[in-house]
Amino acid sequence: MDKPIIYEMETLKEFSIDMLTKAGMSVQDAEIITDTLLFAELRNIKSHGIVRLPTYIQRMENGVVNQNAEMKFKKMKAPAVGMLDADNGMGQLAGYKAMQEAINIARIYGIGMVTVKDSNHFGVASYFSMMAAEKDMIGLVMTNASPAIAPFGTKTPLLGTNPLTVAVPAKVGKPIVLDMSMSTVARGKIRISAMQNKEIPADWGLDKDGNPTTDPNEALEGSLVPIGGVKGSGLSLIVDLMTGLLTKTCMTGEVKNITDMSGPSKTSHLFIAIDIENFMDADEYKEDVDKTIEKVKSLTPKGDNDIYMAGEIEQNVMEDRMSKGVPVDMEVVDKLNILADRYESSKL
């Protein structure tokens, strides 16, 4: 494989906004989506980065995502909760609006919860939980996703990997950002092993009969292993019950994958912001988080490894890439330039 090309963040940003606006999106919306894509690139979550741009644009062009979505908050009876109807628009835009609203509600009521109905893939979940952490709040976000995990005792992938993220602010230290799916690994990792003809560890995938397999191809025909078996499978269902069902967007098992162009993806999300200030002085809390980080880092490591907190590695890469630039694989650059060609625009 060729060496990746290093781009300055600003270059990628301009390119992404250019493509999205050429595809018919407003500058304001294009900026939000671009910000989430760059967030992924900076944090080395490549699967959710700029590589997604052609897919997102294809979805808009095909009309399976509504690029003229009129997102409206439903009128609720109670004031500390909200529901945004995303009108089948981009998940990133819905997520941004919904978490903003949850934060605004939390500032008044102490906690704010906003669900999003009829949305789409929203990118990296922790982008949204960290919006709350930046405001001295604890942010909690979940989303449903397309079928990948078999409910415990079955062999049919019905449940999504259904990511959950929680972000907690620190004072001097980096925020603690847990961002996890309910499977032991992402399907993408198994796909890479399949391409490389490599065996996978026995706790990654199950074959179509629900048995552990080290053959990546068998695992791709089967399902992903949930963390803690019955626990991960249960957590995944709970996410469905609190997103798809609670927003009446779709039933368990009905979310479509981002690459499935046969119709709306019927994704839904949940955003919670908790204002720390009500419980104790926010600065004091953040100092206590700092102390916790120090305490964990002062433990004896298992081997000669460093000890990292949740989200720390990503934050380190982010700081590094903001000054040194973002490496993008040649094959991704090629795909993006095909898009640029199509819009008769400047290539990367």
Add this chain to the structure above:
Amino acid sequence: MDKPIIYEMETLKEFSIDMLTKAGMSVQDAEIITDTLLFAELRNIKSHGIVRLPTYIQRMENGVVNQNAEMKFKKMKAPAVGMLDADNGMGQLAGYKAMQEAINIARIYGIGMVTVKDSNHFGVASYFSMMAAEKDMIGLVMTNASPAIAPFGTKTPLLGTNPLTVAVPAKVGKPIVLDMSMSTVARGKIRISAMQNKEIPADWGLDKDGNPTTDPNEALEGSLVPIGGVKGSGLSLIVDLMTGLLTKTCMTGEVKNITDMSGPSKTSHLFIAIDIENFMDADEYKEDVDKTIEKVKSLTPKGDNDIYMAGEIEQNVMEDRMSKGVPVDMEVVDKLNILADRYESSKL
């Protein structure tokens, strides 16, 4: 081992209330604690059942739990959140009050969140999440616990098993009740294997160097395996940050085990109730949960097993035991009768 004795629920209830009131507790408080103990017995969660009675009473007698606790809600700036200072009283009483308050708040504001400061072991977590489900709400509860899990990359048990429970109501079907700790199994299961001189599966425990072990004694000297490795370890820390730290009760690693009589256990909890009615008609939601249960149960089972939803097996046992009685192991009966002797009261 001798066969267990079958008791009617009412007999166990009277015995428990008798013991707790003899130990100085008010009838009202004794009834709540008894209800949580019987809840555990009925659902076959023996480790949290009536076997705990002597320990709880010992804690009260030793003064490490404050049986005259004056539990007060802190005055909060915002209306949808609350914090109960449990004054080092019984966790069950604090949990009951806190979830009641969360439910009351949710009825007005759509969501209610109540933390509990300076509390103690509160029994089975799902007792409290189910309080919300009974009111057509989604109930979410977490609690911190004494050190058992090593933070990822370390070998020192610092994090608790830190249970999380979510209860979701159904209409005709049984409520879906996830109640899970962040370790693959409870330490109790490893202890039983040690007593029986039996090997344990490699994903239950780690030795003191942080390596997987099949020797239960090595595991007891080491730590419990978190679900999904870095994920379970991360989730456990998040629970700490949202309980111990957010209530300023204690820092990570400072909760004392229920059998540790050297001082207050410094446990804290978090209770959230979400009123479904704001998002959609609660009856319609519960019908959708019913449909989800049917959908999962209609899948092909992995083998010739039945398919159960989270909490279903416990609910089945509960219904059975409510009519047929509760089996209690002889050794537990003996322990309870020693207690009865000490209070010169009727034996079981």
